[in-house]
Amino acid sequence: MNASRPNTPLLDQVQSPEDMKQFSDAQLCQLADELRQETISVVADTGGHLGAGLGVVELTTAIHAVFDTPKDRLIWDVSHQCYPHKILTGRRDQMRTIRQGGGLSGFTKRNESPFDPFGAAHSSTSISAALGFAVARDLGGAPEHGLGDAIAVIGDGALSGGMAYEAMNNAGHLGKRLIVVLNDNDMSIAPPVGAMSSYLSRLYAGEPFQELKAAAKGAVSLLPEPFQDGAKRARDMLKHMTVGGTLFEQLGFSYVGPIDGHDMEQLLNVLRTVKTRAQGPILIHAITQKGKGYAPAESSADKYHGVSKFDVISGKQHKAPSNAPSYTSIFAQSLIKAAEKDTKITAVTAAMPDGTGLDLFAERFPNRCFDVGIAEQHAVTFCGGMAAGGLKPFCALYSTFLQRGYDQIVHDVAIQRLPVRFAIDRAGLVGADGATHAGSFDIAFLANLPGFVVMAAADEAELVHMVATAVALDDRPSAFRFPRGSGTGVDIPDKGSVLEIGKGRMIAKGSKVAILSFGARLSEVEKACEHLGAKGITPTIADARFAKPLDRDMILQLAADHEALITVEEGAVGGFGSHVMQLLSDEGVFDHGLKFRSMVFPDTFIDQDSPAKMYAAAAMNADDIEAKVLDVLGVGQINARAN
Numbered sequence: 309m310n311a312s313r314p315n316t317p318l319l320d321q322v323q324s325p326e327d328m329k330q331f332s333d334a335q336l337c338q339l340a341d342e343l344r345q346e347t348i349s350v351v352a353d354t355g356g357h358l359g360a361g362l363g364v365v366e367l368t369t370a371i372h373a374v375f376d377t378p379k380d381r382l383i384w385d386v387s388h389q390c391y392p393h394k395i396l397t398g399r400r401d402q403m404r405t406i407r408q409g410g411g412l413s414g415f416t417k418r419n420e421s422p423f424d425p426f427g428a429a430h431s432s433t434s435i436s437a438a439l440g441f442a443v444a445r446d447l448g449g450a451p452e453h454g455l456g457d458a459i460a461v462i463g464d465g466a467l468s469g470g471m472a473y474e475a476m477n478n479a480g481h482l483g484k485r486l487i488v489v490l491n492d493n494d495m496s497i498a499p500p501v502g503a504m505s506s507y508l509s510r511l512y513a514g515e516p517f518q519e520l521k522a523a524a525k526g527a528v529s530l531l532p533e534p535f536q537d538g539a540k541r542a543r544d545m546l547k548h549m550t551v552g553g554t555l556f557e558q559l560g561f562s563y564v565g566p567i568d569g570h571d572m573e574q575l576l577n578v579l580r581t582v583k584t585r586a587q588g589p590i591l592i593h594a595i596t597q598k599g600k601g602y603a604p605a606e607s608s609a610d611k612y613h614g615v616s617k618f619d620v621i622s623g624k625q626h627k628a629p630s631n632a633p634s635y636t637s638i639f640a641q642s643l644i645k646a647a648e649k650d651t652k653i654t655a656v657t658a659a660m661p662d663g664t665g666l667d668l669f670a671e672r673f674p675n676r677c678f679d680v681g682i683a684e685q686h687a688v689t690f691c692g693g694m695a696a697g698g699l700k701p702f703c704a705l706y707s708t709f710l711q712r713g714y715d716q717i718v719h720d721v722a723i724q725r726l727p728v729r730f731a732i733d734r735a736g737l738v739g740a741d742g743a744t745h746a747g748s749f750d751i752a753f754l755a756n757l758p759g760f761v762v763m764a765a766a767d768e769a770e771l772v773h774m775v776a777t778a779v780a781l782d783d784r785p786s787a788f789r790f791p792r793g794s795g796t797g798v799d800i801p802d803k804g805s806v807l808e809i810g811k812g813r814m815i816a817k818g819s820k821v822a823i824l825s826f827g828a829r830l831s832e833v834e835k836a837c838e839h840l841g842a843k844g845i846t847p848t849i850a851d852a853r854f855a856k857p858l859d860r861d862m863i864l865q866l867a868a869d870h871e872a873l874i875t876v877e878e879g880a881v882g883g884f885g886s887h888v889m890q891l892l893s894d895e896g897v898f899d900h901g902l903k904f905r906s907m908v909f910p911d912t913f914i915d916q917d918s919p920a921k922m923y924a925a926a927a928m929n930a931d932d933i934e935a936k937v938l939d940v941l942g943v944g945q946i947n948a949r950a951n
């Protein structure tokens with residue numbers, strides 16, 4: 309814990325936004341300052357998402373001061389910027405548990421507070437959800453707190469996601485009262501990309517910001533004509549403030565801005581006027597700074613998007629030492645090596661260049677690396693097009709975000725049997741980001757697609773081989789998955805070997821029970837078998853490598869040679885184990901009495917914790933595997949432990 313806590317006399321009086329209502333504007337300014345210090349102090353102790361929260365401190369304070377939350381529904385896009393919001397909405401005392409087991413979520417969550425009307429963590433959903441609340445309000449839906457205004461706060465990065473436009477298209481057509489605040493800090497996780505980002509910059513680049521500030525003192529003048537009393541004067545002023553009809557106006561929104569999202573006076577004036585006068589959809593364009601008010605964040609390249617615990621004075625983060633390189637870096641290095649030899653290799657990231665390691669690839673091959681923004685659907689089809697055009701695209705996405713592009717995988721890749729290579733990072737349970745970020749479903753949703761090759765790396769050496777295999781596999785789509793974090797520390801081959809498609813490998817020959825692992829649980833399987841060995845039980849261990857196509861020969865042989873077969877995978881039901889079961893059933897193996905167990909994630913969403921504890925909750929650690937073996941062999945756990 310950082311020694312001193314900030315002095316927060318006003319914040320100490322706020323248990324809920326209701327308590328802010330009697331504050332003067334000057335006090336609200338001070339409250340925002342205190343909120344910023346408190347946010348820094350919390351995240352220094354816990355780690356988590358910091359830069360985005362610091363950028364919306366004034367916005368958060370002003371929205372809660374002006375609007376009537378939770379009756380007015382405030383929806384944070386992605387919601388990684390929600391820490392100040394949580395502090396103001398009755399959760400300050402629990403903030404130091406954030407992202408930990410049993411603690412607060414790092415994102416908004418419906419079951420955590422009525423002030424979180426809609427859960428988020430994946431991007432670009434806020435306008436759709438807010439529009440849903442607006443329609444529910446107008447059609448008489450009246451849950452617990454009644455329904456007031458619907459307010460979406462969406463970042464410029466999130467605005468690169470297609471859903472945001474689908475929602476604006478619908479909202480502009482419906483014409484319902486809906487408030488969208490565009491929190492434009494000219495940053496995503498990495499610097500933002502794309503034509504939309506350039507467009508937003510043009511909306512304020514040439515503007516004399518100080519003049520705007522002055523103009524905003526009379527906030528009414530910020531509003532478009534329908535809301536103006538002095539229509540003519542305001543129209544003239546608006547001409548200075550926007551670059552002619554904005555895209556948002558063309559879509560049917562009233563556009564207000566750009567305004568200074570750190571100027572409380574401006575924000576309060578604008579929000580109060582919007583609250584009083586808005587009729588249809590309105591977009592308030594607020595210019596903010598990611599990391600605002602904390603020098604180490606402001607000056608760092610990533611604006612302290614996501615940080616470990618850190619020292620408040622120096623800003624130095626306490627990163628846990630690692631004994632092995634990360635899977636991500638092994639993937640990136642392997643791909644770079646392959647791309648040095650094969651000029652057809654390209655790589656695509658959806659706004660996660662650092663997270664996927666493609667920042668390294670981009671340094672080496674700037675023309676062959678594409679950051680498409682938060683646009684996973686486009687990323688997949690874009691790769692489909694490149695593959696159809698004769699390139700060898702690697703679509704590098706986190707498992708959880710790949711979910712966004714599923715129809716594109718089916719329709720634009722699999723049905724056309726296009727050789728897109730999916731490098732699926734963050735497969736399995738990821739830890740502090742919790743259920744929204746768990747990579748649980750990709751095995752199931754890919755292995756059921758005809759023609760797909762689906763691999764999982766048991767360790768970082770295997771990952772090197774799988775990259776080589778994917779490069780070589782040029783007649784159909786393929787995917788290889790690997791977990792978040794450090795590898796196991798095995799020797800890493802200089803050069804990957806191309807694996808035989810659909811062939812697993814034997815790790816250890818034993819008897820009675822065979823454990824067939826798919827992916828990175830293999831080390832836990834080996835640990836379990838060490839313990840079992842001490843009890844006189846020596847399972848056979850095999851690494852399947854492929855969930856599709858299955859190694860039929862190996863699986864049928866394991867079934868023939870053992871009393872029991874157990875599959876283990878880091879994924880939900882419907883994946884590898886289900887395919888093995890289908891094979892065994894089709895081949896009539898169960899007719900002859902094979903005992904079969906499939907270890908998969910339970911049918912629940914597992915909340916955030918350390919990965920080891922999440923795997924314990926999923927009953928998939930070494931001791932769970934050991935217990936499963938004992939159970940299937942009918943050996944009592946207690947007796948076995950006593951032996």
Ligand SMILES: Cc1ncc(C[n+]2csc(CCOP(=O)(O)OP(=O)(O)O)c2C)c(N)n1
Binds near residue numbers: 386429493495712
């Ligand atoms: C669908 C999806 N893809 C990727 C991400 C990862 N991600 C989380 S925050 C973020 C950047 C968001 O930028 P912006 O909306 O501008 O918010 P800021 O952090 O700048 O406040 C990204 C890419 C995500 N949450 N959801």
Ligand SMILES: CC(=O)[C@@H](O)[C@H](O)COP(=O)(O)O
Binds near residue numbers: 386738741
């Ligand atoms: C909010 C979000 O989606 C990302 O910031 C995510 O938390 C990053 O996760 P990694 O730390 O695994 O890259």
Ligand SMILES: [Mg+2]
Binds near residue numbers: 463492
């Ligand atoms: Mg941003």
